[in-house]
Amino acid sequence: MSTFDYSDLATLAGEFGPEADRLSEHLPSWLDAVPDAVRRARQIASLDPPERARVLRVLERADLAELLDHASPHDGADVLADLDAPTRALALTNAAPDVTAEILRLLPDDDRDRAQRMLPEDQQRVVAGLLSRPENSVGARMTPHVTAISEGLTIKEANRAARAQAADTETLAYVYVVDVDGALVGVMSFRDLVLAPGDALVHEVMDTDLLSVDADCDQEQAARMLIGNHLFALPVVDGGRLIGIITSDDVADILDEEFTEDAERQGGSNPLETPYLRASPLLLWRKRIIWLLVLFIAEAYTGTVLRHFEAELDEVVALSFFIPLLIGTGGNTGTQITSTLVRAMALGDVRLRDMGRVIVKELSAGSFIAITMAVAAIIRAWTLGVGVEVALTVTLTVAAIVLWSSFIGSVLPLLLRRVGLDPAVVSAPMIATIVDGTGLVIYFEIAKLIMF
Amino acid sequence: MSTFDYSDLATLAGEFGPEADRLSEHLPSWLDAVPDAVRRARQIASLDPPERARVLRVLERADLAELLDHASPHDGADVLADLDAPTRALALTNAAPDVTAEILRLLPDDDRDRAQRMLPEDQQRVVAGLLSRPENSVGARMTPHVTAISEGLTIKEANRAARAQAADTETLAYVYVVDVDGALVGVMSFRDLVLAPGDALVHEVMDTDLLSVDADCDQEQAARMLIGNHLFALPVVDGGRLIGIITSDDVADILDEEFTEDAERQGGSNPLETPYLRASPLLLWRKRIIWLLVLFIAEAYTGTVLRHFEAELDEVVALSFFIPLLIGTGGNTGTQITSTLVRAMALGDVRLRDMGRVIVKELSAGSFIAITMAVAAIIRAWTLGVGVEVALTVTLTVAAIVLWSSFIGSVLPLLLRRVGLDPAVVSAPMIATIVDGTGLVIYFEIAKLIMF
Structure with missing residues (x-):
């Protein structure tokens, strides 16, 4: 039996x-x-659903709660659907309330x-609550x-109080201090x-210089505040009253979600808001077609x-040979800039007031790129054997289009933010x-100047 | 004085x-x-450098160390350059060693x-070390x-030992247990x-079921392991010996870096590996030109x-009117798919074995999109007044190109991973x-079938 591979549950369930x-x-x-636990x-x-149902039937209660806590909410909802009603109730009761809420959010109203x-x-x-x-709020x-x-307890009493609450708290790192009204004070x-003398008072020892977020705060903003300040948790308040915490393991999920949305937007579709394999x-079609039609109309x-x-x-059909190459190069140049710039803006590295610096930087880089690409264009025109006038037109157009899309690519994201x-x-x-x-207008205007 | 706005240091320094x-x-x-502290x-x-130098001169030593701990490494290096040699030594000594190392990594060899x-x-x-x-390693x-x-200490002794180390450790959440050889055991x-009885032995109370990462492990892999398992810290081992920890605030930086690299790659350039505003x-030019030239040659x-x-x-010049529109729509369709799919693969949502499902899903969605876009194409051809044959060619081509790029867009990322x-x-x-x-080949082959 010792040679059996226990690292893959599918094999085990099959056997x-x-x-x-x-x-x-x-x-x-x-x-x-x-x-x-995440891999588990x-x-x-x-x-496969029947095998999953068999495995779930033999899992211990603690393992079930762990499963829900570590599965994605969608996976958690699938697992719940496999359980009979009493086990489902038990699993939800044992799971962390934020996990339960995230799973329930995915269910239709009745089921929820x-x-x-x-x-x-x-x-x-x-x-x-x-x-x-x-x-998308912290709450x-x-x-x-x-x-x-x-705040009025001694450290010794505080230890006892913390011990009494420890069974039902997720926090490992911090104990928050509240006043008589439940307002967060330290x-x-x-x-x-562990380290403070037992007879000291909490309000003497506590740190009053603490960050907190309002329950209505956007989750990405709170996530960046938490990690930037090297905290493991950030208390959440509602009208000053302590109502929860947001922990650093939430942060990664939040950042992953936000980045997925940005990546989808950057690819020209609306965010799916659901894991890819679950999207019908x-x-x-629905998330993509709107942008496709808008772009089709613009194009x-x-x-x-x-x-x-x-x-x-009609007169110089050779001009049409270069249309995809020229506008493609323009699009590529612009895309390189916007993808970098949009990300820098999301990180807060680039702000509106940097607009001047960004444009100067991109037009400088664009000039180097324009020269390099113009050389490439001469070579390409020569290999296609299209004559000097067309070759000259194509070369100048490449340079002009690169500069033009450098300008558009650097200005547009900043204008939108504006x-x-x-x-x-x-x-x-x-x-x-x-x-x-x-780009086509640029191309034919240059062509008219040189050839017609 | 109470009306002065203290929230912006630039105003303060100006005044x-x-x-x-x-x-x-x-x-x-x-x-x-x-x-x-991050905003600070x-x-x-x-x-501006002269103002920054003035502010740094009046900052307290603790504030200086806090500044380095919360600034990006590049900002940290700038700040260091502003300090006189003794203050610089002091600031580096007070900063966390991982922060110091990250800043030093940015300096030229001699300065480092x-x-x-x-x-x-x-x-x-x-x-x-x-x-x-x-x-990019965890180490x-x-x-x-x-x-x-x-492992042999009592909880009481362990408390004392933890207290003795507390002054120079960053960990808030965990105490690691090692055996006589320094190997991580719990x-x-x-x-x-705080909660265990004082006379219990550490090795009776400790949790031996713990995750750790090897110092050579890729940092993104470690980051995902840490957050997925809802941990605040993950111990780092080298040959079994405990040599450090990686904490959840590192995770966000790691994920941000990886996101940025992916976003830049998706935009068709090589990752800058430096904050945008610092890139010359x-x-x-260097990070972008290689891909631009490769794509130029391909295009x-x-x-x-x-x-x-x-x-x-030459015979039907109207065919050329639709070239940018047709290939543009194909590119847009493909980009929508790859941006979503590449992200789903980065998250681990889509794996190689899902290739069949992905292709079926994308060809189904692609069929709906092809029909919608074909309708749009008929309308466009009609408004340009190009005649029935060209209109039919354009309509069929749009549908075919959408399906073709759905196929390419869904297969290519998976093949690369393969x-x-x-x-x-x-x-x-x-x-x-x-x-x-x-797409052009598809266009003209359809045109030949219908028109020539």
Whole structure:
């Protein structure tokens, strides 16, 4: 038996699944072989539904709660659907309330109400509080359990008080100090609680210079505040009263979500807001088609430009050979700039007042790029054997288009921010579309100057 | 005085800067008005150099160390350059060793050696250890100070031992347990240290089921392990021996860096690896020109395709009107897919074995999109008044190109992963370039079928 590979649950479930006793006998070896709880949760979630149901049936109660805590909310909802009603109630009761709330948020209204009613009354209240907050606010994402002690206690009493609350708090690092009204007035680390003399008073030892966020605060803003200040947790207040904490493990999820949205916007679609494999073709269509149509309409302008220069095109058909190359190069140059710039703006590295520096920097870099690409264009025109006039036109156009899209690419994201829009909507397709039509005008105007 | 706005250091430095005494008198009000240490560090770093030098001169030693700990490494290096040699030595000595190492990494070799020699001997050794590791490894990024206790101690003795180490450790959350050889054998939370009975033995209470990472481990992998498991810190081992920890505030920096690199790759350039505003035009040129030239050479193929169909173009010049629109739509469709898919792969949501599902999903979504765009194309051809044959050609081509780029966009990132490359290099410009040339072939083959 020692040669059996316990690191993959699918193999294990395939081998011992149908015999529930043997499966449950072998599960501990799997738990040992895969110490990473996230990998465990993923392995369970990605089993085929009948196998998953078999595994869930033999999991211990503690393992079930751990599973929900470490699975993505979507996976958690799948797992819940596999459980019978009493086990489902038990699993939800044992899971952290913020995890429960995130899973419930994904259910249809009816199912959500039914699942909520299965929770013990105090937990129902806590979960309902989380669900009542707007989805991207700190209040919706926080851990509502927090170790709080009164400022008037001694360290020894505080230790006792912390001990009494320890069973139902997620916080490892901090103990928050509140006044008689529940208002947040200070913080102590668990370390301070260990190290301070037992007869000192909490309000003598506590640190009053602490950061907190309002429950309505945007979650990304709170995440950046937490990590930038090297904190493990940030207390959440509502009208000054301590109502929860947001911890650094939430931060990574928040940043991942925000970056996914930006990446999707940059690719020219609206954010899916659901894991890719769960998105139906119709959802994909819906998130993508609007931008495609907008860009199609904008791009249709290129047809008008080309028809306007029909006489020139008819006379020198070789001009059309270079259309995709020229506008493509313009789009590529612009996309390189916007992708870098939009990200720098998201990080807060570039702000509105840097607009002048950005334009100067990009036009300087653009000049170097224009010269390099012009050389490449001469070589290409020569290899196509199109004659000196066309070659000259193409070379000058490449240089002009590179500079033009450098300008557009550096100005547009900043202008959007200026009018209060998210610069991430300046997608690669949008830049390409803008440069296509205008680039053609540049091309044919240069051609007319040189050839006609 | 109460109406003065203390939230912006630039205003403060402009008002009181030249009089050092008055500036230092007003700094505490600024510290109060801006409780977020990261914002403080940013405000200091973005002052004009002479003003920054004046502010630094009146900052207290503790504030200086805090500044370095919260500034980006680049800002930290700037600040150091402003200080006189003794203050610089003091600031570096007081900063966390991982912060010091990150700043020193940015300096030229000579300056780095000189700065290292200014540190106290034990710190020199620690910093040299960090600098000796490869840049993206956990070992380069970890905090080398970690609270470690022996497994044979009682909880009471462990408390004393933790207290003795507390002054020079960054860890708030965990105490690691080592055996006589320094090998990591367990972990206790500071909370356990408070809550466990004083006469229990550490090795009875400790949790032996703990995760750790090897010092050579890639930092992104370690970051995802840490956050996925809801940990505040992850111990770093070298040959089993505990040598440091990586904490959750490092995670956000690591994820931000990785996101930035992916965003830059997706935009078709090589990662800058430096904050945008610090990148010189020549650096921008260097990071961008290689891809631009590669794509230019690939795109040059479109000229060959068009020359191949010169006769058709000459006969029906109206065909050329639709070239940018058709290939643009193809590029947009493909970019939407790759940007979503590459991100889903980075998150681990999509893996190689999902290739079949991805292709089916994208071809289904692509069919809906093809139908919608074909309708848009009919309308556009009709408004340009190009005749039935051209209109039919354009309509069929739009549908075919959308399906073709859906296929390319869904297969390419997975194929790259298959051969061990980073799918993030499938940039928007790359997809556009691939679809441009092949899309033209589709266009003219359909045109030949219908018209010639």
